[in-house]
Amino acid sequence: MELKKIHIIGLGLLGGSFALGIKKAFPSVKISGTDRNPTHLDEAISLGIIDEKSDHHPQGADIIIIATPVHTISPLLQKILDEIQPETLVMDFGSTKEEICKAISLHPKRQNYLAAHPIAGTEYSGPAAALPDLLLNKIMILCELEKTDLQLKAKAYEIFEALNMKIRFMEPHDHDNQLAFVSHLSHISSFMLGKTVLDKMENDKNIFNMAGSGFASTVRLAKSSPDMWTPIMQENKTNILEALNGYIKNLIDFRDNLVNDEYEELFDKMKNTNQIGNILDLKK
Structure with a gap:
């Protein structure tokens, strides 16, 4: 053809x-x-x-x-x-x-x-x-x-x-739901991490002098276009809220472990999450 x-x-x-x-x-x-x-x-x-x-x-x-x-x-x-x-x-x-x-x-x-x-x-x-x-x-x-x-x-x-x-x-619904977790949530996380550090910069002007490659790679997506991403948030609101709720719960649990000096629990959370590296390597 x-x-x-x-x-x-x-x-x-x-x-x-x-x-x-x-x-x-x-x-x-x-x-x-x-x-x-x-x-x-x-x-x-x-x-x-x-x-x-x-x-x-x-x-x-x-x-x-x-x-x-x-x-x-x-x-x-x-x-x-x-x-x-x-x-x-x-x-x-x-x-x-x-x-x-x-x-x-x-x-x-x-x-x-x-x-x-x-x-x-x-x-x-x-x-x-x-x-x-x-x-x-x-x-x-x-x-x-x-x-x-x-x-x-x-x-x-x-x-x-x-x-x-x-x-x-x-199927369209499965596509939107899964993309909310592996794409849309990662953009939100990047945007809000960037905002958190920018808010901190209002009082600590030199904070970005401390930023290394880890920070740069984590906030890379915060440079993405709001013209493209705001409509995505609107169109996929329900699935993104599901992803956000799970993410926020994990952040709150992590914070509570830290407040309560539960370092073994923090270690276990991070150790268990290490497996994502193997999963992503298999997808290459």
Whole structure:
């Protein structure tokens, strides 16, 4: 199957990296794109991320990618599905899936949509942050695959295979719930650790002179874009609250152990948690 035209809406880290990865794997594919930020659109052209600007998806596009903040995806998806031709596949890269899948569940062109989420990213945003190998060898989560037309999803698989992506299948609710724990919670933790130290800095101006690589790696995600993450918190509120409640309970238990000089309990907690290193190593 020969891919000829791809259109990308949202030319930040994920959308831009996807475009660069496609150009590397399929040099003959023409990529058009649009972004609500005119500066990003100009950057995407100058950096060679897209071949041309286009506010409207081209007729006969093989694939349209929506890589915008999650609260914008459902209305965009509805509009695009209304307009596309039968041979076009639409994918979104949103970090939440349940509400999006519900929103278009009864659309007459539901078979033209593939709910996708690449597990890849950095703390940086915008076209300048895009990397041609960001998606290479990464996991691509697909939801409700059975609802997508067989021939259309073959187009997506051609790209996934070219990027050597590892495909995982999940139900939308399970996706959102698990991402709340392993992605969304880690961003909240990073943001709030950064805030706690910034609050401390108001009285101790030199505190960051004490910060080493451990602190830097722990607060790395606090540099992430609030424009992207605030909508994620809103869309996935219920699951994030579940994750936060468990996290806060563990913090309170840790604090109480410290208050009560229960150092054996603290040792056991930290020792038991060491196993996460082995688990993560196995996932590489």
